[in-house]
Amino acid sequence: xxxxxxxxxxxxxxxPAPFPLVLGLDTFGDVTHDRNDRPLSHAQTIRNVVEQxxxxxxxxxxxxxxxxxxxxxxxxxxxxxxxxxxxxxxxxIRLGSAxxxxxxxxxxxxxxRFSTLNAVSGGRAEVILGRGSSIDSFPLFGYDLADYDDLxxxxxxxxAELLKGGPVTxxxxxxxxxxxxxxxxxxxxxxxxxxxxxxxxxxxVIRAARYGFSLMLAIIGGSPARFAPxxxxxxxxxxxxxxxxxxxxxxxxxxxxxTDEQALDEFWPRYLEVISRYSQIRxxxxxxxxxxxxxVGPHGALYVGSPExxxxxxxxxxxxxxxxxxxxxxxxxxxSHEALMTNIELYGTQVIPRVRELVTERTLP
Amino acid sequence: MSVTSASDRFPALPRIAVLGAGHVGPxxxxxxxxxxxxxxxxxxxxxxxxxxxxxVLAPGADPRWAAxxxxxxxxxxxxxxxHKFATLDPSLVAGKLVVDAMNYxxxxxxxxxxxxxxxxxxxxxxxxxxxxxxxxxxxxxxxYHELDDERRPAGSPGRRALGVxxxxxxxxxxxADVIERIGYxxxxxxxxxxxxxxxxxxxxxxxxxxxxxxxxxxxxQAA
Numbered sequence: 103x104x105x106x107x108x109x110x111x112x113x114x115x116x117x118p119a120p121f122p123l124v125l126g127l128d129t130f131g132d133v134t135h136d137r138n139d140r141p142l143s144h145a146q147t148i149r150n151v152v153e154q155x156x157x158x159x160x161x162x163x164x165x166x167x168x169x170x171x172x173x174x175x176x177x178x179x180x181x182x183x184x185x186x187x188x189x190x191x192x193x194x195i196r197l198g199s200a201x202x203x204x205x206x207x208x209x210x211x212x213x214x215r216f217s218t219l220n221a222v223s224g225g226r227a228e229v230i231l232g233r234g235s236s237i238d239s240f241p242l243f244g245y246d247l248a249d250y251d252d253l254x255x256x257x258x259x260x261x262a263e264l265l266k267g268g269p270v271t272x273x274x275x276x277x278x279x280x281x282x283x284x285x286x287x288x289x290x291x292x293x294x295x296x297x298x299x300x301x302x303x304x305x306x307v308i309r310a311a312r313y314g315f316s317l318m319l320a321i322i323g324g325s326p327a328r329f330a331p332x333x334x335x336x337x338x339x340x341x342x343x344x345x346x347x348x349x350x351x352x353x354x355x356x357x358x359x360x361t362d363e364q365a366l367d368e369f370w371p372r373y374l375e376v377i378s379r380y381s382q383i384r385x386x387x388x389x390x391x392x393x394x395x396x397x398v399g400p401h402g403a404l405y406v407g408s409p410e411x412x413x414x415x416x417x418x419x420x421x422x423x424x425x426x427x428x429x430x431x432x433x434x435x436x437x438s439h440e441a442l443m444t445n446i447e448l449y450g451t452q453v454i455p456r457v458r459e460l461v462t463e464r465t466l467p
Numbered sequence: 468m469s470v471t472s473a474s475d476r477f478p479a480l481p482r483i484a485v486l487g488a489g490h491v492g493p494x495x496x497x498x499x500x501x502x503x504x505x506x507x508x509x510x511x512x513x514x515x516x517x518x519x520x521x522x523v524l525a526p527g528a529d530p531r532w533a534a535x536x537x538x539x540x541x542x543x544x545x546x547x548x549x550h551k552f553a554t555l556d557p558s559l560v561a562g563k564l565v566v567d568a569m570n571y572x573x574x575x576x577x578x579x580x581x582x583x584x585x586x587x588x589x590x591x592x593x594x595x596x597x598x599x600x601x602x603x604x605x606x607x608x609x610x611y612h613e614l615d616d617e618r619r620p621a622g623s624p625g626r627r628a629l630g631v632x633x634x635x636x637x638x639x640x641x642x643a644d645v646i647e648r649i650g651y652x653x654x655x656x657x658x659x660x661x662x663x664x665x666x667x668x669x670x671x672x673x674x675x676x677x678x679x680x681x682x683x684x685x686x687x688q689a690a
Contacts, residue, residue, distance in 0.1 A: 237575065247577030248550040302490040302611060304520045324612035335523040342519065384574045385668030393675070401616075 121349040123461055124427040125416075125454045126165025127158050127446060128200040128353055131178030132376075132433040134442065142439070144177035148184060150439045154446055155188035159195035161450025167200030167230065167429055172238040175376070175435050179239075182215040189223035198228030200353060200429060201299040201318075204261060205253035206239040208277060210285055213264040216294055217287050225291050230318050231258065232299030232306075252276065255309065258298070262313040265293040297351065300332065307332050311339035311348075318351045319423065325401045326352070326419045333424040351427030352419060356405025357434065358412050358448045359441070365407045368441055370394060372434040373404075405430055409452035416453070417460035428457070480504045481541025483645070486533055486555075488517040491568060491611045492546035496525035498614060502648040505529075507536035511551070533559060542645065544606070545569055545593070550579055552593065561599035564638050566645075568606035569593070572667045588663035590632070603633035603642040604662035605653075608672045617675060618650025628652040628681035630671060632662030652678040654685070664688055 131151050133141050142150070155166045166188060168181035178184070185197040197219065202212055212229065220227035233254070240247050256274040263270045264285055273279040297318040298310035310317050317336045319329050333350045340348060359365035374389060381388045389397075397404040405412045416428050430453075432445045480503055485496045488510040496508045506528045510517045514530035521530040529536075537543050537560055544566040547555070552569060571582040571589035582589050590604035606614070609629060619626040629651045633639040636657075643653035656662055665671060670684040 237577065240577065248579070304493055304524055305489060308519065324610065325616050328612060328615055331524050335519065338523060339519055381673075384572070385666075386673030387671075387675075 121426040123420075123458060124164045124349075124351070125457055126167060126196070126427070126429040127154075127163050127449060128167040128169060128429045128431040129154065129178075129433050130169040130171050130176045130431070131184075132435045132437070133175050133177065134433070134439045135436050137438065139436070141436075147177060150442075151178075151184055152187045152191075153439075154442055155185070155195070155197070156191045157443055157446050158450065159188075159192035161447050162454055163195060163446070163450050164454075165196045165198065165228070165427075165429060167198050167228075169200045169431075170203050170239070171236060172242055173236065175379075176236075182219050185219055185227075186222050189219065189226065193224070194226075196226045196228055197223055198295075199230050200431075201230045201232035201320075203233060203239045204231040204257045205233060205250055206243045206245045207257075209257045209261040209264060210277075210280075213261065213285060214287070217289050220289055220294055221287055225289075228295045228297070230297040230299050231261065231315070232318075232320070233301070249276075254306075258309060258313055258315075261296070262315070265296055267293065299353065304332065304335060307335050308339050311336055311345065312343055314343075314345055314348070316348045316351065318353055318427075318429075319425070320353045321403045322355060323397065323403050326354070326403055327401070327422045330423050337424075349427060350423065350425040351429060352423060352425050353429045353431060354403050354405055354419075355431040355434070356412060357432065357437070357441075358405075358407070358409055358430075358445045358453060360408065360444075360448070362407040362411050365411075366398070368437065369406050369434060372436040376435045409448050409456060412449075413453045413456035413460060416457050417464070420457075420461060421464055480648075481641070482507065482539055484509065484531075484536035484540035484543045485528070485546055486510075486536070486543060487546030487548075488520050489546070489548065491606075492544075493520055493524040493528075494611045494614050495544055495546055495568065495606060496521070496528040498618060498649045499645070500525060500527040502645070502650070504645070504648070507531045507540065509533040509536040511547075511554075537563060542566060542641065543600075546606075548576065549582065549589065550576060552596075553579075553581060557597050557599065560597060563600050564641060565593075565597055565600045565602050566606065566642055567593045567602050567604050570607050570667055574667075588660060588666060590662050591659045594634075594659055601633070601635045601638045602659060603631060603635075603638050604659060604665060605629055605631040605642055605646060608665045608669070608674075609651075610673060613675065620650065621647060621652075625677045626650075626652050627675050628654045628678040630654045630656055630662070630665045630681070630685070632656035632659055632665060634658050652681075654678060654681050656685070661689075 158166045171178045216227050216229045256276045260272050269282045269284050270280045297316040299318045300306040301320045357369040378388045398406045482505040483499050485492045485508045496506045499506045508528045518530045521528045543563045546568050549569040567590045594602040617627045631643045631653045646653040670688040
């Protein structure tokens with residue numbers, strides 16, 4: 103093992119809290135359907151994600167993230183390639199993973215791909231490391247899920263070393279050792295902003311603090327407010343490790359349409375279908391309309407509704423969680439590309455300005 | 468072994484040792500503390516490593532080495548990932564009432580040979596390995612994020628039910644009392660084998676049901 107990493111990783115984010123408000127969009131490349139409700143091809147789905155990323159930039163979203171997946175309904179294993187295409191057609195929006203499954207990847211390759219994206223995009227790359235809720239990459243790449251913790255711990259440590267930018271010396275059990283290794287391409291302006299996505303493991307929160315990564319809370323079910331202690335744990339852990347404060351973000355699913363009714367009508371049947379499919383695979387209870395409405399309500403994790411409804415919920419939960427960033431995971435298998443484009447447009451033109459307004463109101467004396 | 472009853476005849480509630488400081492352990496520790504139980508929490512190593520987690524997520528839980536946590540506990544809760552179970556030394560919990568809150572969940576956690584025997588539920592396999600402990604299955608079929616949110620006082624309409632399954636009636640009673648005090652109706656199942664109904668793919672896994680619906684779902688499946 104290498105010695106404890108220095109503070110170099112945090113140098114991109116040493117500004118004192120509060121951090122600037124960041125409002126972004128995430129996708130898993132959910133397969134969309136055509137007007138006859140037939141699934142589009144993987145290739146068309148991917149080209150549509152490029153269009154969605156370009157629109158996200160045009161309408162003022164701060165960030166566009168793509169979550170690594172390896173399945174027929176989420177054909178999105180190479181997010182960095184898609185982000186490169188979006189980078190070529192945009193100049194402002196920040197681009198990143200949401201998440202990169204680091205434990206079944208090689209940290210050196212992840213660093214190289216995202217520092218290349220950083221070069222292509224003029225310094226707009228970010229990376230969010232995590233596991234996500236699917237395990238498909240483990241058998242695909244020959245990893246054993248029982249080794250998950252060791253893999254993630256070691257690879258996070260190595261990734262933190264790589265982010266510092268100098269020659270890397272590292273030794274572990276999960277990949278070849280590195281000795282004074284120069285890893286290219288070098289970044290122009292300090293480390294790429296790096297986050298760890300956490301779904302509910304306090305040990306992952308501590309790990310993020312130990313290595314100097316920002317914290318992204320993935321809240322996909324239940325009451326968002328119950329994550330508030332995680333923000334506190336993160337802050338206290340940073341302090342204990344002698345690090346400066348780092349931002350906390352929230353990633354949650356949702357769907358924005360012109361009215362609450364339209365958003366619910368569009369989203370619910372698709373949500374039911376997708377979650378039922380996963381319920382069957384994983385053996386948990388199928389959602390009911392009642393449980394869905396609970397998730398959509400003020401104490402649930404889904405952001406489904408009109409721009410005003412969604413903006414109010416985002417602002418309330420940012421405050422409750424002490425977070426400065428919200429990324430809406432838009433889309434749900436079976437929705438149309440057009441519905442997703444409308445969602446993105448409403449999010450950029452109406453939700454974002456409204457959240458900024460609400461958050462500013464709250465912070466004024 | 469004798470099982471300490473937590474009934475009203477013994478106003479001092481038994482100490483609960485929660486083994487595991489991941490997704491599930493701190494939530495169980497917190498709700499147990501709020502129900503009035505003294506609680507210790509332990510991970511696989513030095514308690515200093517989980518002190519902050521305990522302090523922030525389960526204030527009042529005493530972080531300890533696993534052996535120290537188990538030592539004076541009336542009830543030990545296994546809240547570790549099942550793939551770590553093979554590394555748990557059975558002598559650590561010998562003579563104890565052990566609550567198995569774990570799941571064998573291949574689509575989420577991968578396949579494990581030890582639990583592939585279709586004749587037995589995962590808790591029966593846990594009991595077989597922990598031959599000198601008394602195992603009761605519960606808390607496996609509620610999401611850790613729900614365990615906190617869905618607590619209700621006894622008698623609340625629609626209060627969620629949780630199954631409590633075990634071969635030793637005294638142990639089932641003791642654990643059912645914990646479940647009731649935490650904020651759920653306890654639906655008793657008379658054997659660990661019947662506890663298979665609580666597993667992933669079963670009728671109540673992840674389902675928020677009141678006692679009547681819960682028992683109906685179990686009966687429908689068992690029939």
